[in-house]
Amino acid sequence: MIEEINIKYEKVVLVGIINQEQDEAKSKEYLDELEFLSYTAGGEVVARFTQKIAVPNPKTFIGTGKMEEIYEFVHEHEVGTVVFDDELSPAQQKNIEKILKCKILDRTSLILDIFAQRAQTSYARTQVELAQYQYLLPRLTGLWTHLERQRGGIGMRGPGETEIETDRRIVRDRIALLKKKLETIDKQMATQRGNRGALVRVALVGYTNVGKSTLMNVISKSDVFAENKLFATLDTTVRKVVIGNLPFLLSDTVGFIRKLPTQLVESFKSTLDEVREADLLLHVVDISHPNFEEHIASVNGILDEIKCSDKPTIMVFNKIDQYEYEAIEEDDLVTEKEAKHFTLEEWRQTWMNTMNGNALFISAISKENMDEFRQKVYSAVREIHVTRFPYNNFLYPEIAVDQQEE
Numbered sequence: 001m002i003e004e005i006n007i008k009y010e011k012v013v014l015v016g017i018i019n020q021e022q023d024e025a026k027s028k029e030y031l032d033e034l035e036f037l038s039y040t041a042g043g044e045v046v047a048r049f050t051q052k053i054a055v056p057n058p059k060t061f062i063g064t065g066k067m068e069e070i071y072e073f074v075h076e077h078e079v080g081t082v083v084f085d086d087e088l089s090p091a092q093q094k095n096i097e098k099i100l101k102c103k104i105l106d107r108t109s110l111i112l113d114i115f116a117q118r119a120q121t122s123y124a125r126t127q128v129e130l131a132q133y134q135y136l137l138p139r140l141t142g143l144w145t146h147l148e149r150q151r152g153g154i155g156m157r158g159p160g161e162t163e164i165e166t167d168r169r170i171v172r173d174r175i176a177l178l179k180k181k182l183e184t185i186d187k188q189m190a191t192q193r194g195n196r197g198a199l200v201r202v203a204l205v206g207y208t209n210v211g212k213s214t215l216m217n218v219i220s221k222s223d224v225f226a227e228n229k230l231f232a233t234l235d236t237t238v239r240k241v242v243i244g245n246l247p248f249l250l251s252d253t254v255g256f257i258r259k260l261p262t263q264l265v266e267s268f269k270s271t272l273d274e275v276r277e278a279d280l281l282l283h284v285v286d287i288s289h290p291n292f293e294e295h296i297a298s299v300n301g302i303l304d305e306i307k308c309s310d311k312p313t314i315m316v317f318n319k320i321d322q323y324e325y326e327a328i329e330e331d332d333l334v335t336e337k338e339a340k341h342f343t344l345e346e347w348r349q350t351w352m353n354t355m356n357g358n359a360l361f362i363s364a365i366s367k368e369n370m371d372e373f374r375q376k377v378y379s380a381v382r383e384i385h386v387t388r389f390p391y392n393n394f395l396y397p398e399i400a401v402d403q404q405e406e
């Protein structure tokens, strides 16, 4: 018998909405990303459904007609999972499940699922487990328990409610336990970080799949797992890197994403501490991605959330080898120039021009502009170093990095 070696992908259907905040094009981009997320989680997207809806239906998120359409498709094609791009309330999730009679996920639960799949170390697993239980807790409520309890009285005190209460207690206990476990690990990690001594600390941050690990491998000549899936990295890797004559610590960490579940931000506290305690951030951007400006905004939002937006930052625009723009024909006087028509040179003249030279354009894969990258990082690290250790200056006289390389 021939063994089946192909990975079995689950059939998945995506659902998104179009409204004032997200027009058709935006909605498509979000669904593209959701498709990539589904694929990373092991799902093959067989159809997408979108609905123009100003205010989501409080009970079922989308309208009845659209729901019927999805129901028919799902049952005709034996689809097991429907993924919504937006966060569903526990009640909505339950209602939709009843109607569609299949597994219902939203963006948050999908991301949590990927994290769960990819968590390697017991530390990462504990963090993910905590986030999952926090997501689960409000969803343990029976749909009507809230109302029932308010009404109380005869016939409303059933075993159902008690069961839910017991379940909830178990989950709460588990959450408390996991939090304690993480606290202990956090303390250990803080000590470890403290033991790393006086070296300047640099952290790679950025949207998922932009090439942080690849860049880490290139500059530290290490071998960090990189692949074309989302959230390849969950644990932080720290390497000592020497550029010119200057040693510093470089950490590669979990990538960010639009609407990163808050439960994850919270439980990945220690992983993110690496970013919080860094002296310098290298914000890596995939400039070949049509949505890269929005990615930057998402990352900045999370940096803000973890109080890191004031840190010295170098913007590293990666994947220039893959950058493409749409040319406007010279005799085309109608098409208005937008972001997708910019050449790299034109991009440099936009807001990037106001970054005081703290914007770099590289390719970690084809190693373009790596000398400029090294020189820039070297200068920034050196500046932090000599400010911190003014008497140590003589150890590191300024040098031109490229002359020192191999």
Ligand SMILES: Nc1nc2c(ncn2[C@@H]2O[C@H](COP(=O)(O)OP(=O)(O)OP(=O)(O)O)[C@@H](O)[C@H]2O)c(=O)[nH]1
Binding pocket: 206, 207, 208, 209, 210, 211, 212, 213, 214, 215, 225, 226, 227, 228, 229, 230, 231, 232, 233, 234, 253, 254, 255, 256, 318, 319, 320, 321, 322, 362, 363, 364, 365, 366
């Ligand atoms: N064309 C091109 N591809 C690149 C470049 N840098 C990285 N990649 C590819 O982009 C994909 C993602 O790279 P990673 O290094 O895993 O990205 P990451 O930012 O660490 O991703 P997460 O850990 O998931 O957050 C891989 O397939 C890399 O080969 C580049 O400069 N050019």
Ligand SMILES: [Mg+2]
Binding pocket: 212, 213, 214, 225, 226, 232, 233, 252, 253
């Ligand atoms: Mg990575």
